[in-house]
Amino acid sequence: xxxxxxxxxxxxxxxxxxxxxxxxxxxxxxxxxxxxxxxxxxxxxxxxxxxxxxxxxxxxxxxxxxxxxxxxxxxxxxxxxxxxxxxxxxxxxxxxxxxxxxxxxxxxxxxxxxxxxxxxxxxxxxxxxxxxxxxxxxxxxxxxxxxxxxxxxxxxxxxxxxxxxxxxxxxxxxxxxxxxxxxxxxxxxxxxxxxxxxxxxxxxxxxxxxxxxxxxxxxxxxxxxxxxxxxxxxxxxxxxxxxxxxxxxxxxxxxxxxxxxxxxxxxxxxxxxxxxxxxxxxxxxxxxxxxxxxxxxxxxxxxxxxxxxxxxxxxxxxxxxxxxxxxxxxxxxxxxxxxxxxxxxx
Amino acid sequence: xxxxxxxxxxxxxxxxxxxxxxxxxxxxxxxxxxxxxxxxxxxxxxxxxxxxxxxxxxxxxxxxxxxxxxxxxxxxxxxxxxxxxxxxxxxxxxxxxxxxxxxxxxxxxxxxxxxxxxxxxxxxxxxxxxxxxxxxxxxxxxxxxxxxxxxxxxxxxxxxxxxxxxxxxxxxxxxxxxxxxxxxxxxxxxxxxxxxxxxxxxxxxxxxxxxxxxxxxxxxxxxxxxxxxxxxxxxxxxxxxxxxxxxxxxxxxxxxxxxxxxxxxxxxxxxxxxxxxxxxxxxxxxxxxxxxxxxxxxxxxxxxxxxxxxxxxxxxxxxxxxxxxxxxxxxxxxxxxxxxxxxxxx
Numbered sequence: 001x002x003x004x005x006x007x008x009x010x011x012x013x014x015x016x017x018x019x020x021x022x023x024x025x026x027x028x029x030x031x032x033x034x035x036x037x038x039x040x041x042x043x044x045x046x047x048x049x050x051x052x053x054x055x056x057x058x059x060x061x062x063x064x065x066x067x068x069x070x071x072x073x074x075x076x077x078x079x080x081x082x083x084x085x086x087x088x089x090x091x092x093x094x095x096x097x098x099x100x101x102x103x104x105x106x107x108x109x110x111x112x113x114x115x116x117x118x119x120x121x122x123x124x125x126x127x128x129x130x131x132x133x134x135x136x137x138x139x140x141x142x143x144x145x146x147x148x149x150x151x152x153x154x155x156x157x158x159x160x161x162x163x164x165x166x167x168x169x170x171x172x173x174x175x176x177x178x179x180x181x182x183x184x185x186x187x188x189x190x191x192x193x194x195x196x197x198x199x200x201x202x203x204x205x206x207x208x209x210x211x212x213x214x215x216x217x218x219x220x221x222x223x224x225x226x227x228x229x230x231x232x233x234x235x236x237x238x239x240x241x242x243x244x245x246x247x248x249x250x251x252x253x254x255x256x257x258x259x260x261x262x263x264x265x266x267x268x269x270x271x272x273x274x275x276x277x278x279x280x281x282x283x284x285x286x287x288x289x290x291x292x293x294x295x296x297x298x299x300x301x302x303x304x305x306x307x308x309x310x311x312x313x314x315x316x317x318x319x320x321x322x323x324x325x326x327x328x329x330x331x332x333x334x335x336x337x338x339x340x341x342x343x344x345x346x
Numbered sequence: 347x348x349x350x351x352x353x354x355x356x357x358x359x360x361x362x363x364x365x366x367x368x369x370x371x372x373x374x375x376x377x378x379x380x381x382x383x384x385x386x387x388x389x390x391x392x393x394x395x396x397x398x399x400x401x402x403x404x405x406x407x408x409x410x411x412x413x414x415x416x417x418x419x420x421x422x423x424x425x426x427x428x429x430x431x432x433x434x435x436x437x438x439x440x441x442x443x444x445x446x447x448x449x450x451x452x453x454x455x456x457x458x459x460x461x462x463x464x465x466x467x468x469x470x471x472x473x474x475x476x477x478x479x480x481x482x483x484x485x486x487x488x489x490x491x492x493x494x495x496x497x498x499x500x501x502x503x504x505x506x507x508x509x510x511x512x513x514x515x516x517x518x519x520x521x522x523x524x525x526x527x528x529x530x531x532x533x534x535x536x537x538x539x540x541x542x543x544x545x546x547x548x549x550x551x552x553x554x555x556x557x558x559x560x561x562x563x564x565x566x567x568x569x570x571x572x573x574x575x576x577x578x579x580x581x582x583x584x585x586x587x588x589x590x591x592x593x594x595x596x597x598x599x600x601x602x603x604x605x606x607x608x609x610x611x612x613x614x615x616x617x618x619x620x621x622x623x624x625x626x627x628x629x630x631x632x633x634x635x636x637x638x639x640x641x642x643x644x645x646x647x648x649x650x651x652x653x654x655x656x657x658x659x660x661x662x663x664x665x666x667x668x669x670x671x672x673x674x675x676x677x678x679x680x681x682x683x684x685x686x687x688x689x690x691x692x
Contacts, residue, residue: 142530148494149530184488184495189547189582193571194540201535221578225539225571231607232567235633235644236535261577267613287581298581 002302003324003331004056006174006220006256006280007064007105011051012093013043017072020086024077033082036089044096053104055283059302063335065328066094067108067139071187073178075113076146080121084112087125095133102338106331107135108174115145120161130169134337136330138166140173140217142199147182147191154199155206163212170329172216172254175199188286196224200253204237204245209252216252216327218278222259222268230271246273254327256280257301257319260287262294265304274315278323279305348648349670349677350402352520352566352602352626353410353451357397358439359389363418366432370423379428382435390442399450401629405648409681411674412440413454413485417533419524421459422492426467430458433471441479448684452677453481454520461491466507476515480683482676484512486519486563488545493528493537500545501552509558516675518562518600521545534632542570546599550583550591555598562598562673564624568605568614576617592619600673602626603647603665606633608640611650620661624669625651 015037026033052064068090075083091109098105109129111122129135140162143149152158154175166173177195178187185191196219209215219226226233234245242248254276259265268277280301287298296303305311305319325331361383372379398410414436421429433456440453455475457468475481486508489495498504500521512519523541524533531537542565555561565572572579580591588594602624605611614623626647633644642649651657651665671677 149528151530153530182495184497184499184544184548186544186547186551186582189550189579190540190544193543193575194536197539197543197571198530198532198536201532202530204535205532222574225543225574228568228571228574228610228613229539229605231605231610231637231644232633233535235606235635235637236532238635239633259575259577260581261617263613263616264574264577267574267609270609271607287578287585289581289584291577291581298577 001063002061002320003279004061004064004281004283005218005278005324005328006258006282007052007066008069008282008285009066009094009097010069010284011047012069013039013047015039016089016093019089020072023082023086027078027082039093041096041100044093045100048097048101051284053101056104059300061302062104064105065108065136065324065331066097066105068094068110070139070176071179073110073139073141074146075141075144075178076115076148076181078114080112080114080117083114084125087112091125091129091133091135094135098134098338106335106338107133108137108139109133109135111138111140113141113144115150117144119159122162123165126162126165127169130171130330134334135171136328136334137171138173139176141178142175142195143177146178147180147185153202153206155202155208160211163215167212167214172218172327174218174220176220192221192286193224196221197226200224200226200233203249203253204233204242205240209249213251216254218254218256218327220256220258220280220282222257222264223255223272227255227268227271250276254278254323257305258282258299259304260298260301261291262304262307265301266308269305269308269311274311274318275323277319278327279320347409348407348666349625350407350410350627350629351564351624351670351674352604352628353398353412354415354628354631355412355440355443356415356630357393358415359385359393361385362435362439365435366418369428369432373424373428385439387442387446390439391446394443394447397630399447402450405646407627407648408450410451411454411482411670411677412443412451414440414456416485416522417525419456419485419487420492421487421490421524422461422494422527424460426458426460426463429460430471433458437471437475437479437481440481444480444684452681452684453479454483454485455479455481457484457486459487459490461496463490465505468508469511472508472511473515476517476676480680481517482674482680483517484519485522487524488521488541489523492524493526493531499548499552501548501554506557509561513558513560518564518673520564520566522566538567538632539570542567543572546570546572546579549595549599550579550588551586555595562600564600564602564673566602566604566626566628568603568610569601569618573601573614573617596622600624600669603651604628604645605650606644606647607637608650608653611647612654615651615654615657620657620664621669623665624673625666
């Protein structure tokens, strides 16, 4: 089984995003927020069948750990109350996808974070998604200010209540920024990668996993710059008298394979242990074209992993399936529930 | 000849940094700024002989393109007028190093940038350093706010007068942030790397080199995350209907080799053309320890380049010497001047 741990619902029916824009406009203008749009199962079915499901079939992957569109979380665009309505609408849509395609998608939720808001305010929605909707993880935005980075690092105590809930529910968080309102940072070309790199370094500086030994973070986009600069990070840890990174961080931190060329994927697999790498493509996502050097889509990351010559079958099985089942501890049970003859997504 | 294009004077006599702290304290307290400290040639000689020069000899490198300590630029800590005094002091010190060791060091200057200040204010000091002190380039901080990124991207017109001066003087700029006052960004573990990545993406978004076809930027630290995500950047450029990156950016953008492990250095040399890679170590810098996996210093980057099996002699000569002479167009002439029997650094 090939599990893609990083897919966003980037193809949701346009009414969905249009509602968010209407909500933001109403908040800005002091008018009343319109009711949520009515979106039919057929609309959702079509958006998936012509989008992510088609790609799963073309590329021979089986299950996508699926979450709302990351760029649309836009936690910086409204306050926690408004973002709670938006997050619930996004998560409910993911739940519908998982109910319509229970063999192909399993849910991960967006959290109703907001710039300057207490992360503890997200626990109610996290709990609803995990306990009621059968979701197996969340996306956690380390910069709800949208590129201003005005909040505290991820090791700050203000995050602890949320981490306690993650630990209690036994779900991991993918560290994933949203769009950027800072013109210095292109979203997918800079802000995403910087977010990954910055949080890894925050974790190296702090000692978060001493307090939360079972907390698990997935750092997407191949870990940002981290594997490329693995010597720098090993050296910084050493200069800072931290333990070896393998012991200090790699029981809790995992990287996905969203690196869109063969040399990058090979570097990742060379320096990071196979047990810490989760297959992912982020389709349909940041890069949509076909690489003229290969004739295949840049984000067809399965080809890169398949082509790494030194990986043995056991390592490839970890990357494609085993690690996802370990890191997303609820996956196996939830998938059985979704795919049992009389089951539902939750 | 092996030219290291990225060395900072991190070992300057302590009186130098102490003066900056005194200057900042005086500005804060409204008292008068003390006079610059008197530092003897012997002090400078010792700091270099026991530091960078010793390492040059140990590692068999010949010439370091030498600039003031990047973390100490700290453009966010004072206004442009105070930073002008500090930059001049730092640059004068580099000039003394080059005069004392004309065969081993050639100067690159710090600019008196400040958060919110017009970059054109730096031209006077740039011109002084190039025309009077014989410097061959500058370090340019893309975020003089020190981690808040509150200024405009590098493609903004406000930078243009400075770029015009760089073009006129025929000197390149190394894009290099300074320290970070944002707790989200560790300086050498996040802010430096993010700065590199962010600026590359700004250049991909904009079309700066259409306006300045001879302007040259060195993106240090191996180009941040860029080579690791080279497929992402090629794909983003393609989606954005930009030309191939080789044509669009690689006549003007160069990467250094400050990547502190063999797999990272190999990735760099695999995806980036040899003509765009400049040897560098950033010693004595971010990472000071010995890698237990190799028994050598993490920042002994010459070993990594030497050990890349597929580089031929011509490519290695470009990386070690030729590209530095091309990108720093004044290098060859200035070096001859410095090392002629009757010459001085300028």
